[in-house]
Amino acid sequence: MTDTLTIERTGGPADANPPAPQAVRKKKSERPVWEEPPTIAGEAAKGITLGGVLLIMLVPLWIIVVTSLSTQGAVNRAGGLVLWPDGISFEAYRVMLSDSTVRNALLVSLGITAVGTVVSLAISVMCAYGLSRSRSLGHRFILTLLIITMFVNGGLIPTFLVVTGLGGYGQWWALILPSAVSVFNILILRAFYSSTSLDLIEAARIDGAGDWRILWSIVLPTSRAVTAVMALFYGVGYWNSFFNVMLYMPTDSEKWPLQYVLLTYVNRGNGLPGTVNGGFGDQFSQTAPLSLQMAVVVLTLIPLLIVYPFVQKHFRTGVLTGAIKG
Template structure:
């Protein structure tokens, strides 16, 4: 075999040359992390996680604490001391809380369904560039993101339609988010035109295309937007303050918690939270924390089931954006 290299010169591996060139031209953020960099990341993530877990830990421990433990801790308990379920028994034994929990569930389920139906239909129509007037409607929606009608005009419209004191007033005024519609539209517009053309060639209409082509390819973003709407409805209480301030039997759980915390003396209908006069100042705090835990439990139960779609939807949205 003939030696193609000159005499006296050793061949240099191509890989080493490529590695040296790539290392010389590599951006600083592409360099392997150093020990200091790893430590900084660990400390940052620990601090972020701590800001979430520490308050949650304090809330849970305080909700299980006795009045004496709360007195000794000065208000908030950091470590379990004299645990008791009395606050939860008092809370779940109160008819107002049970009714408010059912109202919150009804608002969340019905409101999320209404919002998703309206948002999906609107987003699909706006994603079809050939639809009539889609550009004018799109710009009209975008304008409403920056210029709203105002609180008082909205209140007058809802009350003029007979919504004051009605259940639907807690859902319809805030049933649509333009931002969520635009996110869905951006996903739907990425649907392969070949799939849509093939479906139309098979005789499918827009309803069939939306149900059998667009929605199955957009499960991730649908799950994310559904979660956004559900969390918004579950945490909402402002519409109750506007349209239902005196009808306590229709209050959701969040508004019951708000009124309870503002009063600081017990659940509606109670005088001292059921703990006796000697603990009238500290016992309601454990009840407050118990109600807060109750409001967090449904979200903590639902989130693990949509976490996979949530991560996929957010990542895909960031890449497409």
């Protein structure tokens, strides 16, 4: 039991002090009868390792959130990043959101993510279902066509030349279409569709339902978990992308997404263009107060943290791993 003790209550961000063993409620052991009782040293080592792993993941996030909520005074007193809340202030967020570049970038990021996710998901779901019916005409050929692209590709420069050749330089679609299809995701969906609701599909077919109808009314409702996971994968991909911006619209700061602002402004520490007449130009044009920078970091995190808990529980359903070998 002791292994669970050190970890059980490290739930909050303030998990610096492991709780005393006595504090934990009695629980029936789930240990199989044949397994020998744990040694104290072994359990302690396990608890410390896992606790350490959690701390490495969570402490940086904690520090960043606390610093973003700190007053300039608190930052000065701490000599930089703030470990412990010492005067909470939302000033950094107010200043950040009143800046036109950041507001713009937030809208751009949300827009690209929403449109891109819908496009990618629709294309992938259709393609995966189209390939999932065994014995349909040409599905082997199309599947091979797809899988080849996982191993052979033109690489960076030929792709760049094709996109710019089609007039994609500075265009929104250049950020979405070239990477809209993930063959890997299609394969996961296809493996899922090939094995679920076969009886239901068969029954619907006998009742005269066509494939569009079957996809919409049977397959999609019975595969919500995997669809949610795919939506997260695609959404995160679009939300996180910054390199295609660097390729296709590097100078147009009106079209920069949040990640590019994060890179320019926090990572590189440069001033942002277009902030001179924003009224808060001084705070943004020079290296900004630390809490402001941390607020930008938190802003890029928030959408992920909102969506993650809802989707994350599906990871365990074996959705992904079942398909990896399949």
